[in-house]
Amino acid sequence: xxxxxxxxxxxxxxxxxxFGGYLRRNKSLGYGLGILLxxxxxxxxxxxxxxxxxxxxxxxxPKQPPGILDFSAKDWPGKYPMGSDFFGRDMHAxxxxxxxxxxxxxxxxxxxxxxIGVILGxxxxxxxxxxxxxxxxxxxxxxxxxxxxxxxxxxxxxxxxDVTIFTMAWIVVMLAWMGPTLVIRSQVLSMKExxxxxxxxxxxxxxxxxxxxxxxxxxxxxxxxxxxxxVFGSVFASFYLAIVxxxxxxxxxxxNIIWGAQSQGAFFNxxxxxxxxxxxxxxxxxxxxxxxxxxxxxxxxxxxxxxx
Amino acid sequence: MRLRLILRRLAFLLMVxxxxxxxxxxxxxxxxxxxxxxxxxxxxxxxxxxxxDLEVIVAxxxxxxxxxxxxxxxxxxxxxxxxxxxxxxxxxRFPMTxxxxxxNSLPWTISLLFVSAILSFLIGNLLGAVAAWPRSPGWLRAVxxxxxxxxxxxxxxxxxxxxxxxxFKLKLFPLGQAYSTGTAPDWSFRFVLDIMWHQVxxxxxxxxxxxxxxxxxxxGMGITIQGEDYxxxxxHKGLDGRTIxxxxxxxxxxxxxxxxxxxALGSLITSGAVxxxxxxxxxxxxxxxxxxxxxxxxxxxxxxxxxxxxxxxxMVLVEFxxxxxxxxxxxx
Numbered sequence: 322x323x324x325x326x327x328x329x330x331x332x333x334x335x336x337x338x339x340f341g342g343y344l345r346r347n348k349s350l351g352y353g354l355g356i357l358l359x360x361x362x363x364x365x366x367x368x369x370x371x372x373x374x375x376x377x378x379x380x381x382x383p384k385q386p387p388g389i390l391d392f393s394a395k396d397w398p399g400k401y402p403m404g405s406d407f408f409g410r411d412m413h414a415x416x417x418x419x420x421x422x423x424x425x426x427x428x429x430x431x432x433x434x435x436x437i438g439v440i441l442g443x444x445x446x447x448x449x450x451x452x453x454x455x456x457x458x459x460x461x462x463x464x465x466x467x468x469x470x471x472x473x474x475x476x477x478x479x480x481x482x483d484v485t486i487f488t489m490a491w492i493v494v495m496l497a498w499m500g501p502t503l504v505i506r507s508q509v510l511s512m513k514e515x516x517x518x519x520x521x522x523x524x525x526x527x528x529x530x531x532x533x534x535x536x537x538x539x540x541x542x543x544x545x546x547x548x549x550x551x552v553f554g555s556v557f558a559s560f561y562l563a564i565v566x567x568x569x570x571x572x573x574x575x576x577n578i579i580w581g582a583q584s585q586g587a588f589f590n591x592x593x594x595x596x597x598x599x600x601x602x603x604x605x606x607x608x609x610x611x612x613x614x615x616x617x618x619x620x621x622x623x624x625x626x627x628x629x
Numbered sequence: 630m631r632l633r634l635i636l637r638r639l640a641f642l643l644m645v646x647x648x649x650x651x652x653x654x655x656x657x658x659x660x661x662x663x664x665x666x667x668x669x670x671x672x673x674x675x676x677x678x679x680x681x682d683l684e685v686i687v688a689x690x691x692x693x694x695x696x697x698x699x700x701x702x703x704x705x706x707x708x709x710x711x712x713x714x715x716x717x718x719x720x721x722r723f724p725m726t727x728x729x730x731x732x733n734s735l736p737w738t739i740s741l742l743f744v745s746a747i748l749s750f751l752i753g754n755l756l757g758a759v760a761a762w763p764r765s766p767g768w769l770r771a772v773x774x775x776x777x778x779x780x781x782x783x784x785x786x787x788x789x790x791x792x793x794x795x796x797f798k799l800k801l802f803p804l805g806q807a808y809s810t811g812t813a814p815d816w817s818f819r820f821v822l823d824i825m826w827h828q829v830x831x832x833x834x835x836x837x838x839x840x841x842x843x844x845x846x847x848x849g850m851g852i853t854i855q856g857e858d859y860x861x862x863x864x865h866k867g868l869d870g871r872t873i874x875x876x877x878x879x880x881x882x883x884x885x886x887x888x889x890x891x892x893a894l895g896s897l898i899t900s901g902a903v904x905x906x907x908x909x910x911x912x913x914x915x916x917x918x919x920x921x922x923x924x925x926x927x928x929x930x931x932x933x934x935x936x937x938x939x940x941x942x943x944m945v946l947v948e949f950x951x952x953x954x955x956x957x958x959x960x961x
Contacts, residue, residue: 478657579785
């Protein structure tokens with residue numbers, strides 16, 4: 322995104338300085354990237370502090386309260402800084418692994434969904450005709466159906482032992498391409514009527530040249546915004562699936578942890594840290610993505626700036 | 630003309646229901662899971678009958694549910710039974726039909742969703758309109774900001790934090806369930822009050838989770854409308870601020886929000902189902918969670934189909950409301 326900010330001024334300050342200046346104006350992008358950086362640091366540093374094995378059941382002593390709150394202890398933050406759960410998982414290890422897995426699902430499903438959306442939206446808008454009608458029709462009929470419900474059907478038809486992080490991502494992708502398809506389609510529809518496309522056509526540029534040379538570069542901000550909102554949607558969807566018990570049950574995915582805590586009555590038994598850590602992490606992940614999304618929206622669509 | 634529009638929307642609704650039921654029919658059949666075999670395998674593990682009889686039982690049940698017929702006939706039978714609103718029988722609570730389970734849990738879901746949807750729509754749109762209105766006092770405009778911060782946070786997560794702070798730490802509210810343990814359901818005043826007391830936290834988490842979205846979109850809408858000529862004209866005419874706010878500004882800004890309401894229904898009901906599960910209210914969401922835990926496929930498919938159909942129907946119903954809200958549509 323830095324390249325977009327550096328186009329205007331004739332005397333160039335350093336790119337980093339410009340980027341910082343832009344972030345100060347576009348506050349939501351700044352805060353969103355800030356939270357994201359914090360999360361990356363937490364998982365990045367965490368990888369060196371934890372044993373990955375401890376994120377799985379029966380690894381450590383169960384039901385230990387978080388040591389990070391016990392300031393009087395000599396060995397603060399203690400052996401289990403974030404506590405351990407009923408099944409004997411070290412919550413610190415769980416959080417590091419779980420956040421990483423959540424991000425993996427989000428990025429995988431987001432990238433795949435955006436790619437499908439770009440391809441379908443492009444072809445249907447650029448070439449039009451029957452193909453366009455079919456794509457538009459499918460999107461329209463599927464829109465009123467709550468996607469989560471269909472995902473439940475797909476996920477519950479799978480054998481629970483077969484469900485992995487990757488199957489989760491595919492389940493999410495299967496029903497998540499409609500959004501980007503419609504966004505890209507409408508953008509291409511408006512863009513192919515612009516004058517620069519007509520000029521290119523008249524100068525004898527072929528279809529491939531127009532798509533990749535003329536339209537695609539202008540679409541990049543929209544594709545980036547679609548990607549972030551797609552990652553948001555995928556993280557959201559996989560979290561909901563996991564929280565109703567359809568996730569890969571063995572993995573320390575954030576939704577799975579909350580599902581486990583809820584089925585063991587964590588609050589009733591006083592193990593509050595068990596659901597609270599993953600919930601906090603989820604709030605941070607989702608709000609950082611939402612903020613980045615809002616910021617990119619502003620970048621891609623300057624008209625939004627007016628409404629501040 | 631109106632009739633043609635209504636017929637077209639109804640045809641669309643039928644298409645959506647057909648698409649949803651086709652997906653719920655074919656997706657499970659693509660996988661190699663057999664719900665009946667799994668159910669009885671589970672029963673035989675816990676004891677009750679010899680494992681050798683399993684195949685015989687499964688075969689007889691396949692016959693009973695019509696699973697031995699050709700696929701196409703199964704499909705037509707299935708679509709026919711959905712048309713009659715027969716969603717099959719529960720596998721884990723055998724004699725109970727899925728329709729019965731839905732019927733029993735529906736009041737809980739409707740009361741929670743109805744209250745929280747209406748309240749969040751009203752609060753959110755009012756706050757958003759006030760936030761964009763240049764003449765409103767500063768403190769009133771500042772009220773909207775904390776709600777916007779919750780926009781990206783799903784109600785389930787808010788529910789977890791509310792449970793932690795208000796129910797677990799401060800012990801102000803109960804930790805879930807529909808009513809206090811030890812009381813017997815009746816229609817006495819105290820019991821109804823008890824039920825409502827248990828609904829407060831779920832409702833607050835649903836409302837907090839969805840107000841922010843309304844504030845944001847209403848604020849954007851309000852800013853666009855302020856520049857319109859008819860608002861300027863009304864101001865120059867010397868109408869008092871309250872009249873302009875109510876009749877010129879709010880009324881026109883609300884119209885697109887009603888469309889937004891129809892589109893938000895799906896995610897609202899989805900969130901409601903998950904929040905219900907978290908608070909262990911005996912609504913549709915909890916039943917769905919229980920069915921997933923017990924591998925009760927008939928109930929899963931039935932509830933999913935029911936929710937899908939109701940979302941689609943509600944969307945079409947909201948669309949039928951437009952002509953009453955916007956006189957311009959009627960004339961077309």
